[in-house]
Amino acid sequence: MKTPDLKGLTVATLLPYRDDFSIDWDDYARVLDYCVAPDGVTAVLVNGHAGEGGLLIAEERRQVIERTRVHIPNKPVLAGIIATSTVEAIAEARMAEEAGADCAVLFPP
Numbered sequence: 001m002k003t004p005d006l007k008g009l010t011v012a013t014l015l016p017y018r019d020d021f022s023i024d025w026d027d028y029a030r031v032l033d034y035c036v037a038p039d040g041v042t043a044v045l046v047n048g049h050a051g052e053g054g055l056l057i058a059e060e061r062r063q064v065i066e067r068t069r070v071h072i073p074n075k076p077v078l079a080g081i082i083a084t085s086t087v088e089a090i091a092e093a094r095m096a097e098e099a100g101a102d103c104a105v106l107f108p109p
Contacts, residue, residue: 005076006043006078008040010041010042010078011044012044013028013068015028015052025067028067036072042075042076044068044076045079046068046077046078047065047082058095061092078103079096081093081104
């Protein structure tokens with residue numbers, strides 16, 4: 001992974017869901033606009049430990065990173081890694097990097 005400059009304010013986003021528990025991507029774009037786009041915010045953490053990171057399947061975690069990278073192209077994206085083994089954590093970190101994350105933030109199980 002790159003070595004991002006993490007000085008400043010990093011926000012951890014929440015991921016909105018629809019009633020059927022699918023991700024509400026339109027609301028997520030609004031969350032990013034409100035929380036991340038303003039001046040002064042220097043980075044964003046996605047797939048964190050606020051609940052949704054551990055609830056998502058791997059493809060959903062990838063989609064969150066990819067959509068965040070497209071929406072916020074000029075700020076570091078930190079990806080939460082919630083794994084139950086070292087092998088799984090390495091695979092998740094590699095996936096996060098391929099999806100556009102600048103930094104992996106590992107959370108213990």
